[in-house]
Amino acid sequence: DTAVSQTPKYLVTQMGNDKSIKCEQNLGHDTMYWYKQDSKKFLKIMFSYNNKELIINETVPNRFSPKSPDKAHLNLHINSLELGDSAVYFCASSKQGGLTSGGTDTQYFGPGTRLTVL
Amino acid sequence: DQQVKQNSPSLSVQEGRISILNCDYTNSMFDYFLWYKKYPAEGPTFLISISSIKDKNEDGRFTVFLNKSAKHLSLHIVPSQPGDSAVYFCAANYGGSQGNLIFGKGTKLSVKP
Numbered sequence: 232d233t234a235v236s237q238t239p240k241y242l243v244t245q246m247g248n249d250k251s252i253k254c255e256q257n258l259g260h261d262t263m264y265w266y267k268q269d270s271k272k273f274l275k276i277m278f279s280y281n282n283k284e285l286i287i288n289e290t291v292p293n294r295f296s297p298k299s300p301d302k303a304h305l306n307l308h309i310n311s312l313e314l315g316d317s318a319v320y321f322c323a324s325s326k327q328g329g330l331t332s333g334g335t336d337t338q339y340f341g342p343g344t345r346l347t348v349l
Numbered sequence: 350d351q352q353v354k355q356n357s358p359s360l361s362v363q364e365g366r367i368s369i370l371n372c373d374y375t376n377s378m379f380d381y382f383l384w385y386k387k388y389p390a391e392g393p394t395f396l397i398s399i400s401s402i403k404d405k406n407e408d409g410r411f412t413v414f415l416n417k418s419a420k421h422l423s424l425h426i427v428p429s430q431p432g433d434s435a436v437y438f439c440a441a442n443y444g445g446s447q448g449n450l451i452f453g454k455g456t457k458l459s460v461k462p
Contacts, residue, residue: 235392274393274438274452287449321392337383338450340392 234258235341237322243347244312252307252344254322262286263305264323264338265297274321280305281327312348319343352376353441355453362460368426370456372439375420379441383450384413384424387436396437397424429460 235256244250256263264287265277278297279287285297294310309316321343325336354373362368372382380401385393399406399413399422406413412425426433439453 272454274455276449279449289449323392337395337398340385340394342390342392 235322235324235339237320237341237344239344240342241345241347243349245349246312246314248312249308249310250312250346251309252320252322252346254305254307254341256303256322256324256339256341258324258326258339260324260326260339261302262325262327262336263299263302264325265305265307266321266323266340268319268321268343270318278305278307309346312346314348317346317348319345350375351453352379353439353451353453355437355439355456357456358454359457359459362429362458364431364460364462365428368424368429368433368458368460370424370426370437370439370458372422372424372453373420374422374441376441376443376451377420378443379451381442382413382415382422383440383442384411385438385440385452386433387438387455393438426458429458431460431462434458434460 238253262281264279266274268274277291280299283299296308299305322341323338325338327336352375383398384396386396387393397408397411397413399415404415415422436455436457438455440450442450
């Protein structure tokens with residue numbers, strides 16, 4: 232059983248297109264995340280949702296819009312794709328989301344979606 | 350501005366020997382540190398963590414050491430096995446950051462048989 236799954240695994244598209252990446256977790260976690268790993272290999276958080284509510288929104292262009300239809304899903308929509316959006320996008324989930332002080336829940340990552348914008 | 354730094358992009362170790370992966374951080378507010386392991390074409394998987402109130406945490410072959418005064422932590426793998434070959438990411442967090450993990454760039458470990 233895959234704990235955190237993402238589709239598609241690979242996505243190749245043209246500049247200007249709109250695309251979506253889907254994420255599902257079957258761990259019963261309350262918090263889900265989207266991370267971007269760029270060409271320099273930095274893994275940076277983009278968004279975090281707790282119980283379908285946005286709790287982290289790092290400096291990300293508003294062309295990126297996360298949507299959480301329920302606690303188990305967090306999809307990422309990207310409008311007007313640009314060359315610089317090419318990266319690997321990872322979804323993750325955790326039980327609580329580090330909302331308690333002094334520690335953090337373990338985050339479980341999906342396999343990643345490699346997005347290539349031509 | 351990199352708050353979590355892994356200055357060695359790669360490390361090669363002989364099977365059975367010790368692997369030591371290093372990580373430095375700049376934000377004194379960090380109070381929780383984690384190591385993740387990543388195989389190619391897979392997502393990072395949690396390995397081990399340490400709270401800032403401790404200086405050592407051990408789990409089987411993996412031990413993490415924290416030196417708060419030096420803002421430095423290290424991951425020791427003893428003995429190293431070929432299956433340990435992967436990219437290791439150091440990450441940090443602080444209470445109230447709502448799960449916002451700050452990652453280093455990773456160190457690629459190669460364990461040679």
